[in-house]
Amino acid sequence: MEKHNNGSGAGTLYVVGTGPGSVKHMTVHATEVLKKADIIIGYRTYLDLIPEFLENKEVVSSEMMKEVDRCRSALEKTIGGKNVALVSGGDPGIYAMAGLVYEMAKQMDADCSIEIIPGLAAINSCAARLGAPLMHDFAAVSLSDLLTPWEVIEKRLDAAASADFVTAIYNPKSKKRTTQIVRAQEIFLAHRSPETVVGIVTAATRENETIVVTTLGEMLEQQIGMQSTIIIGNSQTYSWNDLMVTPRGYSDKYSL
Protein backbone atom coordinates (compact mmCIF):
# COMPACT_ATOMS: atom_id res chain seq x y z
CA MET A 1 0.00 0.00 0.00
CA GLU A 2 1.55 3.24 -1.10
CA LYS A 3 0.17 5.66 1.40
CA HIS A 4 0.89 5.34 5.06
CA ASN A 5 0.23 7.87 7.68
CA ASN A 6 3.26 9.70 9.07
CA GLY A 7 4.58 8.57 12.42
CA SER A 8 1.28 7.72 14.09
CA GLY A 9 1.58 4.02 13.32
CA ALA A 10 -1.88 4.01 11.78
CA GLY A 11 -2.66 2.18 8.56
CA THR A 12 -4.80 3.28 5.65
CA LEU A 13 -8.52 2.76 5.32
CA TYR A 14 -9.44 1.95 1.72
CA VAL A 15 -13.11 2.30 0.91
CA VAL A 16 -13.38 -0.01 -2.08
CA GLY A 17 -16.15 -0.02 -4.66
CA THR A 18 -16.92 -3.44 -6.09
CA GLY A 19 -19.26 -2.14 -8.78
CA PRO A 20 -22.35 -4.09 -9.78
CA GLY A 21 -21.15 -7.40 -8.41
CA SER A 22 -18.44 -9.67 -9.71
CA VAL A 23 -14.68 -9.10 -9.90
CA LYS A 24 -14.96 -8.63 -13.65
CA HIS A 25 -16.55 -5.23 -13.19
CA MET A 26 -14.14 -3.96 -10.52
CA THR A 27 -11.22 -1.76 -11.43
CA VAL A 28 -7.73 -3.23 -11.52
CA HIS A 29 -6.80 -0.88 -8.67
CA ALA A 30 -9.68 -2.13 -6.52
CA THR A 31 -8.58 -5.74 -6.99
CA GLU A 32 -5.00 -4.83 -6.02
CA VAL A 33 -6.11 -3.06 -2.88
CA LEU A 34 -8.22 -6.03 -1.80
CA LYS A 35 -5.30 -8.40 -2.40
CA LYS A 36 -2.95 -6.37 -0.22
CA ALA A 37 -5.28 -5.37 2.60
CA ASP A 38 -4.74 -6.89 6.04
CA ILE A 39 -8.44 -6.91 6.86
CA ILE A 40 -11.56 -6.89 4.68
CA ILE A 41 -14.79 -5.60 6.16
CA GLY A 42 -18.14 -5.60 4.43
CA TYR A 43 -21.76 -6.52 4.24
CA ARG A 44 -22.04 -10.25 3.64
CA THR A 45 -24.03 -9.84 0.41
CA TYR A 46 -21.16 -7.94 -1.21
CA LEU A 47 -18.41 -10.17 0.17
CA ASP A 48 -20.15 -13.30 -1.13
CA LEU A 49 -19.64 -11.93 -4.65
CA ILE A 50 -15.85 -11.74 -4.28
CA PRO A 51 -14.77 -14.98 -2.52
CA GLU A 52 -11.38 -15.02 -4.28
CA PHE A 53 -10.19 -12.10 -2.17
CA LEU A 54 -11.16 -13.49 1.22
CA GLU A 55 -8.75 -16.42 1.56
CA ASN A 56 -6.03 -16.11 4.20
CA LYS A 57 -7.43 -12.79 5.39
CA GLU A 58 -9.04 -11.45 8.48
CA VAL A 59 -12.59 -10.96 7.22
CA VAL A 60 -15.27 -9.13 9.16
CA SER A 61 -18.51 -9.79 7.36
CA SER A 62 -21.81 -8.83 8.82
CA GLU A 63 -25.44 -9.29 8.18
CA MET A 64 -26.69 -7.68 11.31
CA MET A 65 -24.04 -5.14 12.17
CA LYS A 66 -25.17 -1.71 11.20
CA GLU A 67 -23.31 0.48 8.73
CA VAL A 68 -22.27 2.82 11.51
CA ASP A 69 -20.73 -0.04 13.51
CA ARG A 70 -18.97 -1.33 10.41
CA CYS A 71 -17.41 2.07 9.74
CA ARG A 72 -16.37 2.52 13.35
CA SER A 73 -14.79 -0.93 13.44
CA ALA A 74 -12.93 -0.21 10.16
CA LEU A 75 -11.61 3.09 11.50
CA GLU A 76 -10.56 1.58 14.83
CA LYS A 77 -8.62 -1.23 13.16
CA THR A 78 -6.95 1.26 10.82
CA ILE A 79 -5.94 3.51 13.70
CA GLY A 80 -4.59 0.37 15.37
CA GLY A 81 -2.12 -0.06 12.52
CA LYS A 82 -3.83 -2.27 9.96
CA ASN A 83 -4.51 -1.59 6.29
CA VAL A 84 -8.23 -2.12 6.04
CA ALA A 85 -10.46 -2.50 2.98
CA LEU A 86 -14.04 -1.53 3.67
CA VAL A 87 -16.06 -2.97 0.80
CA SER A 88 -18.97 -1.07 -0.70
CA GLY A 89 -21.16 -2.24 -3.57
CA GLY A 90 -21.32 0.08 -6.59
CA ASP A 91 -19.25 3.22 -6.15
CA PRO A 92 -18.58 4.16 -2.51
CA GLY A 93 -18.69 7.79 -3.64
CA ILE A 94 -22.24 7.75 -5.02
CA TYR A 95 -24.96 7.38 -2.39
CA ALA A 96 -22.73 4.94 -0.51
CA MET A 97 -20.14 4.36 2.25
CA ALA A 98 -17.62 7.15 1.57
CA GLY A 99 -19.71 9.79 3.30
CA LEU A 100 -20.36 7.84 6.46
CA VAL A 101 -16.66 7.00 6.73
CA TYR A 102 -15.72 10.68 6.62
CA GLU A 103 -18.57 11.69 8.91
CA MET A 104 -17.38 9.18 11.50
CA ALA A 105 -13.69 9.93 11.02
CA LYS A 106 -14.48 13.58 11.74
CA GLN A 107 -16.49 12.69 14.83
CA MET A 108 -13.74 10.34 16.10
CA ASP A 109 -11.02 12.79 15.06
CA ALA A 110 -9.41 9.76 13.45
CA ASP A 111 -5.70 10.11 12.69
CA CYS A 112 -5.33 7.81 9.69
CA SER A 113 -5.24 7.98 5.90
CA ILE A 114 -8.48 7.34 4.07
CA GLU A 115 -8.64 6.60 0.37
CA ILE A 116 -11.76 6.18 -1.72
CA ILE A 117 -11.36 3.62 -4.54
CA PRO A 118 -14.20 4.32 -6.94
CA GLY A 119 -16.21 1.65 -8.71
CA LEU A 120 -18.99 1.46 -11.24
CA ALA A 121 -22.14 2.95 -9.71
CA ALA A 122 -25.65 1.88 -10.68
CA ILE A 123 -25.83 4.80 -13.12
CA ASN A 124 -22.74 3.56 -14.95
CA SER A 125 -23.71 -0.09 -15.19
CA CYS A 126 -27.43 0.44 -15.79
CA ALA A 127 -26.80 3.04 -18.49
CA ALA A 128 -24.46 0.61 -20.27
CA ARG A 129 -27.10 -2.13 -20.23
CA LEU A 130 -29.81 0.20 -21.56
CA GLY A 131 -27.84 1.59 -24.51
CA ALA A 132 -26.94 5.27 -24.19
CA PRO A 133 -29.45 7.11 -22.01
CA LEU A 134 -26.97 9.48 -20.27
CA MET A 135 -25.61 11.35 -23.26
CA HIS A 136 -27.04 14.61 -22.01
CA ASP A 137 -27.51 16.41 -18.68
CA PHE A 138 -28.92 14.14 -16.00
CA ALA A 139 -30.05 14.07 -12.39
CA ALA A 140 -30.06 11.31 -9.81
CA VAL A 141 -32.80 11.26 -7.17
CA SER A 142 -33.30 8.69 -4.43
CA LEU A 143 -36.92 8.06 -3.45
CA SER A 144 -35.94 6.85 0.01
CA ASP A 145 -37.45 9.27 2.52
CA LEU A 146 -35.83 7.68 5.56
CA LEU A 147 -33.22 10.43 5.95
CA THR A 148 -34.69 13.09 3.66
CA PRO A 149 -38.05 14.87 4.01
CA TRP A 150 -40.41 13.84 1.22
CA GLU A 151 -41.04 17.52 0.32
CA VAL A 152 -37.36 17.89 -0.61
CA ILE A 153 -37.54 14.81 -2.82
CA GLU A 154 -40.72 16.03 -4.54
CA LYS A 155 -39.12 19.40 -5.18
CA ARG A 156 -36.16 17.69 -6.84
CA LEU A 157 -38.32 15.44 -8.97
CA ASP A 158 -40.25 18.49 -10.12
CA ALA A 159 -37.07 20.44 -10.89
CA ALA A 160 -35.53 17.54 -12.81
CA ALA A 161 -38.74 16.89 -14.75
CA SER A 162 -39.36 20.54 -15.65
CA ALA A 163 -35.78 21.20 -16.81
CA ASP A 164 -35.76 18.11 -19.08
CA PHE A 165 -33.00 16.28 -17.23
CA VAL A 166 -32.58 12.59 -17.98
CA THR A 167 -33.33 11.29 -14.48
CA ALA A 168 -32.03 8.23 -12.68
CA ILE A 169 -34.30 7.12 -9.87
CA TYR A 170 -32.48 5.31 -7.07
CA ASN A 171 -34.36 3.26 -4.46
CA PRO A 172 -37.61 3.46 -6.41
CA LYS A 173 -39.57 0.95 -4.34
CA SER A 174 -39.35 -1.56 -1.53
CA LYS A 175 -41.89 -3.82 0.13
CA LYS A 176 -42.78 -1.04 2.55
CA ARG A 177 -42.29 1.99 0.27
CA THR A 178 -44.68 1.63 -2.64
CA THR A 179 -46.35 5.03 -3.05
CA GLN A 180 -43.26 7.18 -3.81
CA ILE A 181 -42.77 5.84 -7.33
CA VAL A 182 -46.45 6.46 -8.11
CA ARG A 183 -46.05 10.08 -7.05
CA ALA A 184 -42.77 10.38 -9.01
CA GLN A 185 -44.56 9.21 -12.15
CA GLU A 186 -47.32 11.81 -11.60
CA ILE A 187 -44.76 14.60 -11.22
CA PHE A 188 -43.00 13.61 -14.44
CA LEU A 189 -46.28 13.26 -16.32
CA ALA A 190 -47.07 16.88 -15.42
CA HIS A 191 -44.04 17.93 -17.49
CA ARG A 192 -43.41 15.16 -20.04
CA SER A 193 -45.29 13.05 -22.53
CA PRO A 194 -46.49 9.60 -21.41
CA GLU A 195 -44.51 8.34 -24.42
CA THR A 196 -41.21 9.43 -22.79
CA VAL A 197 -38.82 6.48 -22.92
CA VAL A 198 -38.05 4.83 -19.57
CA GLY A 199 -35.54 2.09 -18.80
CA ILE A 200 -35.68 -0.18 -15.78
CA VAL A 201 -32.65 -2.29 -14.89
CA THR A 202 -32.80 -4.76 -12.04
CA ALA A 203 -29.69 -6.52 -10.69
CA ALA A 204 -27.45 -5.16 -13.47
CA THR A 205 -24.90 -7.72 -14.77
CA ARG A 206 -25.96 -10.36 -12.22
CA GLU A 207 -27.54 -13.71 -12.98
CA ASN A 208 -31.03 -12.43 -12.25
CA GLU A 209 -30.61 -9.26 -14.32
CA THR A 210 -33.67 -7.88 -16.09
CA ILE A 211 -33.70 -4.98 -18.54
CA VAL A 212 -36.93 -3.33 -19.66
CA VAL A 213 -37.42 -0.39 -21.99
CA THR A 214 -40.89 1.04 -21.58
CA THR A 215 -42.59 4.43 -21.36
CA LEU A 216 -43.36 6.92 -18.62
CA GLY A 217 -47.07 6.15 -18.97
CA GLU A 218 -46.64 2.39 -18.61
CA MET A 219 -43.63 2.06 -16.32
CA LEU A 220 -45.62 1.04 -13.25
CA GLU A 221 -46.84 -2.11 -15.00
CA GLN A 222 -43.27 -3.46 -14.77
CA GLN A 223 -41.56 -5.30 -11.92
CA ILE A 224 -39.73 -2.72 -9.82
CA GLY A 225 -37.91 -3.66 -6.63
CA MET A 226 -35.06 -3.02 -4.23
CA GLN A 227 -32.43 -3.85 -6.86
CA SER A 228 -33.99 -1.71 -9.60
CA THR A 229 -32.75 1.58 -11.01
CA ILE A 230 -35.08 3.52 -13.28
CA ILE A 231 -33.82 5.93 -15.94
CA ILE A 232 -36.39 8.36 -17.33
CA GLY A 233 -35.30 9.80 -20.69
CA ASN A 234 -35.45 13.45 -21.65
CA SER A 235 -37.75 14.84 -24.35
CA GLN A 236 -35.28 13.77 -27.06
CA THR A 237 -34.61 10.19 -25.90
CA TYR A 238 -35.80 7.50 -28.29
CA SER A 239 -35.94 3.72 -28.24
CA TRP A 240 -34.23 1.62 -30.89
CA ASN A 241 -33.91 -2.18 -30.92
CA ASP A 242 -35.12 -2.38 -27.30
CA LEU A 243 -32.44 0.12 -26.27
CA MET A 244 -32.68 3.68 -25.00
CA VAL A 245 -30.69 6.40 -26.76
CA THR A 246 -30.47 10.07 -25.81
CA PRO A 247 -29.01 12.15 -28.62
CA ARG A 248 -26.09 14.35 -27.68
CA GLY A 249 -27.61 17.66 -28.62
CA TYR A 250 -30.73 19.64 -29.20
CA SER A 251 -29.33 21.39 -32.25
CA ASP A 252 -28.52 20.13 -35.69
CA LYS A 253 -25.04 21.58 -35.57
CA TYR A 254 -23.38 18.30 -36.28
CA SER A 255 -24.71 15.97 -38.89
CA LEU A 256 -24.14 12.27 -39.23
Added chain:
Amino acid sequence: MEKHNNGSGAGTLYVVGTGPGSVKHMTVHATEVLKKADIIIGYRTYLDLIPEFLENKEVVSSEMMKEVDRCRSALEKTIGGKNVALVSGGDPGIYAMAGLVYEMAKQMDADCSIEIIPGLAAINSCAARLGAPLMHDFAAVSLSDLLTPWEVIEKRLDAAASADFVTAIYNPKSKKRTTQIVRAQEIFLAHRSPETVVGIVTAATRENETIVVTTLGEMLEQQIGMQSTIIIGNSQTYSWNDLMVTPRGYSDKYSL
Protein backbone atom coordinates in the same frame (compact mmCIF):
# COMPACT_ATOMS: atom_id res chain seq x y z
CA MET B 1 -15.35 -12.57 -27.22
CA GLU B 2 -18.56 -14.12 -25.96
CA LYS B 3 -21.15 -12.44 -28.12
CA HIS B 4 -21.18 -12.90 -31.84
CA ASN B 5 -23.93 -11.94 -34.12
CA ASN B 6 -26.00 -14.70 -35.61
CA GLY B 7 -25.13 -15.80 -39.12
CA SER B 8 -24.29 -12.41 -40.59
CA GLY B 9 -20.56 -12.89 -40.18
CA ALA B 10 -20.28 -9.59 -38.38
CA GLY B 11 -18.16 -9.15 -35.28
CA THR B 12 -18.93 -7.25 -32.13
CA LEU B 13 -18.26 -3.59 -31.52
CA TYR B 14 -17.11 -3.02 -27.94
CA VAL B 15 -17.26 0.59 -26.79
CA VAL B 16 -14.71 0.51 -24.00
CA GLY B 17 -14.39 3.03 -21.20
CA THR B 18 -10.82 3.59 -20.03
CA GLY B 19 -11.82 5.73 -17.04
CA PRO B 20 -9.67 8.67 -15.96
CA GLY B 21 -6.52 7.48 -17.71
CA SER B 22 -4.27 4.60 -16.82
CA VAL B 23 -4.98 0.88 -16.90
CA LYS B 24 -5.12 0.83 -13.10
CA HIS B 25 -8.48 2.56 -13.15
CA MET B 26 -10.05 0.44 -15.90
CA THR B 27 -12.28 -2.49 -15.05
CA VAL B 28 -10.94 -6.01 -15.37
CA HIS B 29 -13.56 -6.61 -18.07
CA ALA B 30 -12.38 -3.61 -20.09
CA THR B 31 -8.78 -4.86 -20.03
CA GLU B 32 -9.91 -8.32 -21.20
CA VAL B 33 -11.89 -6.88 -24.07
CA LEU B 34 -8.92 -4.77 -25.23
CA LYS B 35 -6.64 -7.81 -25.07
CA LYS B 36 -8.94 -9.90 -27.26
CA ALA B 37 -10.07 -7.29 -29.79
CA ASP B 38 -8.84 -7.59 -33.38
CA ILE B 39 -8.74 -3.83 -33.88
CA ILE B 40 -8.47 -0.92 -31.46
CA ILE B 41 -9.76 2.47 -32.53
CA GLY B 42 -9.51 5.67 -30.55
CA TYR B 43 -8.45 9.24 -30.12
CA ARG B 44 -4.68 9.35 -29.79
CA THR B 45 -4.73 11.06 -26.39
CA TYR B 46 -6.59 8.12 -24.88
CA LEU B 47 -4.60 5.42 -26.67
CA ASP B 48 -1.31 6.94 -25.50
CA LEU B 49 -2.39 6.17 -21.94
CA ILE B 50 -2.76 2.44 -22.61
CA PRO B 51 0.28 1.42 -24.72
CA GLU B 52 0.34 -2.10 -23.26
CA PHE B 53 -2.79 -3.02 -25.21
CA LEU B 54 -1.64 -1.80 -28.60
CA GLU B 55 1.15 -4.25 -29.40
CA ASN B 56 0.52 -6.72 -32.22
CA LYS B 57 -2.81 -5.13 -33.01
CA GLU B 58 -4.33 -3.21 -35.82
CA VAL B 59 -4.58 0.23 -34.23
CA VAL B 60 -6.47 3.12 -35.76
CA SER B 61 -5.54 6.18 -33.78
CA SER B 62 -6.48 9.64 -34.81
CA GLU B 63 -5.88 13.19 -33.92
CA MET B 64 -7.70 14.76 -36.77
CA MET B 65 -10.37 12.25 -37.64
CA LYS B 66 -13.69 13.38 -36.32
CA GLU B 67 -15.74 11.39 -33.85
CA VAL B 68 -18.31 10.65 -36.50
CA ASP B 69 -15.68 9.20 -38.85
CA ARG B 70 -14.21 7.13 -36.02
CA CYS B 71 -17.61 5.65 -35.22
CA ARG B 72 -18.38 4.92 -38.86
CA SER B 73 -15.01 3.26 -39.34
CA ALA B 74 -15.52 1.14 -36.21
CA LEU B 75 -18.98 0.04 -37.36
CA GLU B 76 -17.79 -0.77 -40.89
CA LYS B 77 -14.93 -2.90 -39.62
CA THR B 78 -17.27 -4.70 -37.24
CA ILE B 79 -19.78 -5.39 -39.98
CA GLY B 80 -16.84 -6.69 -42.01
CA GLY B 81 -16.28 -9.43 -39.45
CA LYS B 82 -13.80 -8.02 -36.96
CA ASN B 83 -14.14 -7.63 -33.21
CA VAL B 84 -13.46 -3.97 -32.69
CA ALA B 85 -12.75 -2.03 -29.48
CA LEU B 86 -13.65 1.64 -29.78
CA VAL B 87 -11.90 3.35 -26.89
CA SER B 88 -13.55 6.18 -25.00
CA GLY B 89 -12.08 8.08 -22.07
CA GLY B 90 -14.12 8.04 -18.87
CA ASP B 91 -17.38 6.13 -19.20
CA PRO B 92 -18.62 5.81 -22.80
CA GLY B 93 -22.15 5.92 -21.35
CA ILE B 94 -21.85 9.34 -19.70
CA TYR B 95 -21.60 12.27 -22.12
CA ALA B 96 -19.41 10.13 -24.37
CA MET B 97 -19.17 7.78 -27.36
CA ALA B 98 -21.98 5.28 -26.66
CA GLY B 99 -24.67 7.60 -27.97
CA LEU B 100 -22.97 8.46 -31.21
CA VAL B 101 -22.30 4.76 -31.86
CA TYR B 102 -25.99 3.93 -31.53
CA GLU B 103 -27.08 7.00 -33.48
CA MET B 104 -24.83 5.97 -36.36
CA ALA B 105 -25.69 2.27 -36.12
CA LYS B 106 -29.34 3.22 -36.45
CA GLN B 107 -28.65 5.44 -39.45
CA MET B 108 -26.51 2.77 -41.12
CA ASP B 109 -28.97 0.05 -40.11
CA ALA B 110 -25.88 -1.80 -38.91
CA ASP B 111 -26.30 -5.53 -38.44
CA CYS B 112 -23.76 -6.24 -35.70
CA SER B 113 -23.61 -6.65 -31.92
CA ILE B 114 -22.71 -3.60 -29.90
CA GLU B 115 -21.65 -3.80 -26.26
CA ILE B 116 -20.97 -0.87 -23.96
CA ILE B 117 -18.20 -1.60 -21.42
CA PRO B 118 -18.59 1.05 -18.73
CA GLY B 119 -15.70 2.82 -17.06
CA LEU B 120 -15.20 5.38 -14.32
CA ALA B 121 -16.68 8.69 -15.46
CA ALA B 122 -15.42 12.05 -14.28
CA ILE B 123 -18.09 12.12 -11.60
CA ASN B 124 -16.84 8.85 -10.14
CA SER B 125 -13.14 9.69 -10.14
CA CYS B 126 -13.49 13.36 -9.20
CA ALA B 127 -15.87 12.57 -6.34
CA ALA B 128 -13.40 10.02 -4.97
CA ARG B 129 -10.59 12.56 -5.04
CA LEU B 130 -12.70 15.22 -3.29
CA GLY B 131 -13.91 13.06 -0.40
CA ALA B 132 -17.61 12.30 -0.49
CA PRO B 133 -19.56 15.04 -2.29
CA LEU B 134 -22.14 12.80 -4.01
CA MET B 135 -23.81 11.24 -0.98
CA HIS B 136 -27.11 12.87 -1.84
CA ASP B 137 -29.16 13.69 -4.95
CA PHE B 138 -27.07 15.23 -7.68
CA ALA B 139 -27.25 16.67 -11.17
CA ALA B 140 -24.71 16.83 -13.98
CA VAL B 141 -24.79 19.78 -16.37
CA SER B 142 -22.44 20.44 -19.27
CA LEU B 143 -21.76 24.11 -20.01
CA SER B 144 -20.88 23.39 -23.62
CA ASP B 145 -23.45 25.18 -25.77
CA LEU B 146 -22.18 23.79 -29.06
CA LEU B 147 -25.04 21.30 -29.42
CA THR B 148 -27.45 22.65 -26.81
CA PRO B 149 -29.12 26.08 -26.72
CA TRP B 150 -27.77 28.15 -23.83
CA GLU B 151 -31.33 28.81 -22.55
CA VAL B 152 -31.77 25.08 -21.92
CA ILE B 153 -28.50 24.98 -19.99
CA GLU B 154 -29.46 28.03 -17.90
CA LYS B 155 -32.81 26.49 -17.10
CA ARG B 156 -31.10 23.33 -15.86
CA LEU B 157 -28.59 25.24 -13.76
CA ASP B 158 -31.45 27.16 -12.19
CA ALA B 159 -33.45 23.99 -11.54
CA ALA B 160 -30.45 22.20 -10.01
CA ALA B 161 -29.54 25.21 -7.87
CA SER B 162 -33.06 25.86 -6.61
CA ALA B 163 -33.78 22.22 -5.70
CA ASP B 164 -30.52 21.91 -3.72
CA PHE B 165 -28.94 19.26 -5.94
CA VAL B 166 -25.22 18.67 -5.55
CA THR B 167 -24.19 19.67 -9.07
CA ALA B 168 -21.34 18.45 -11.22
CA ILE B 169 -20.37 20.92 -13.93
CA TYR B 170 -18.89 19.29 -17.02
CA ASN B 171 -16.99 21.32 -19.64
CA PRO B 172 -16.90 24.41 -17.41
CA LYS B 173 -14.51 26.44 -19.50
CA SER B 174 -12.23 26.38 -22.53
CA LYS B 175 -10.04 29.01 -24.14
CA LYS B 176 -12.97 30.16 -26.23
CA ARG B 177 -15.80 29.57 -23.76
CA THR B 178 -15.14 31.69 -20.69
CA THR B 179 -18.42 33.42 -19.85
CA GLN B 180 -20.61 30.37 -19.19
CA ILE B 181 -19.00 29.53 -15.85
CA VAL B 182 -19.43 33.13 -14.71
CA ARG B 183 -23.14 32.95 -15.46
CA ALA B 184 -23.38 29.53 -13.78
CA GLN B 185 -21.89 30.99 -10.62
CA GLU B 186 -24.42 33.86 -10.71
CA ILE B 187 -27.32 31.44 -11.05
CA PHE B 188 -26.13 29.37 -8.09
CA LEU B 189 -25.52 32.47 -5.97
CA ALA B 190 -29.16 33.44 -6.50
CA HIS B 191 -30.14 30.28 -4.60
CA ARG B 192 -27.21 29.36 -2.37
CA SER B 193 -24.83 30.96 0.08
CA PRO B 194 -21.43 32.13 -1.23
CA GLU B 195 -20.02 29.86 1.50
CA THR B 196 -21.34 26.77 -0.30
CA VAL B 197 -18.49 24.28 -0.64
CA VAL B 198 -17.16 23.75 -4.16
CA GLY B 199 -14.58 21.23 -5.37
CA ILE B 200 -12.56 21.55 -8.57
CA VAL B 201 -10.66 18.54 -9.88
CA THR B 202 -8.43 18.85 -12.92
CA ALA B 203 -6.90 15.82 -14.67
CA ALA B 204 -8.11 13.40 -11.97
CA THR B 205 -5.55 10.68 -11.10
CA ARG B 206 -3.10 11.87 -13.77
CA GLU B 207 0.37 13.28 -13.18
CA ASN B 208 -0.83 16.85 -13.50
CA GLU B 209 -3.84 16.34 -11.21
CA THR B 210 -4.96 19.29 -9.08
CA ILE B 211 -7.64 19.20 -6.40
CA VAL B 212 -9.05 22.35 -4.87
CA VAL B 213 -11.78 22.74 -2.27
CA THR B 214 -13.09 26.29 -2.27
CA THR B 215 -16.43 28.10 -2.05
CA LEU B 216 -19.11 29.20 -4.49
CA GLY B 217 -18.17 32.82 -3.89
CA GLU B 218 -14.48 32.29 -4.61
CA MET B 219 -14.45 29.50 -7.18
CA LEU B 220 -13.62 31.72 -10.14
CA GLU B 221 -10.30 32.67 -8.56
CA GLN B 222 -9.11 29.10 -9.21
CA GLN B 223 -7.57 27.59 -12.34
CA ILE B 224 -10.39 26.02 -14.36
CA GLY B 225 -9.78 24.45 -17.77
CA MET B 226 -10.73 21.83 -20.31
CA GLN B 227 -9.76 18.96 -18.03
CA SER B 228 -11.61 20.33 -14.98
CA THR B 229 -14.82 19.09 -13.40
CA ILE B 230 -16.48 21.28 -10.78
CA ILE B 231 -18.71 19.88 -8.04
CA ILE B 232 -20.92 22.39 -6.23
CA GLY B 233 -22.10 21.06 -2.87
CA ASN B 234 -25.66 21.23 -1.60
CA SER B 235 -26.73 23.34 1.40
CA GLN B 236 -25.53 20.62 3.80
CA THR B 237 -22.09 19.94 2.27
CA TYR B 238 -19.16 20.84 4.52
CA SER B 239 -15.42 20.86 4.15
CA TRP B 240 -13.16 18.87 6.47
CA ASN B 241 -9.40 18.44 6.15
CA ASP B 242 -9.47 19.93 2.63
CA LEU B 243 -12.12 17.44 1.60
CA MET B 244 -15.75 17.89 0.66
CA VAL B 245 -18.39 15.84 2.48
CA THR B 246 -22.14 15.83 1.82
CA PRO B 247 -24.02 14.19 4.69
CA ARG B 248 -26.39 11.42 3.70
CA GLY B 249 -29.55 12.96 5.08
CA TYR B 250 -31.36 16.09 6.06
CA SER B 251 -32.93 14.49 9.11
CA ASP B 252 -31.43 13.33 12.36
CA LYS B 253 -32.98 9.92 12.06
CA TYR B 254 -29.70 8.11 12.34
CA SER B 255 -27.11 9.13 14.86
CA LEU B 256 -23.43 8.40 14.87
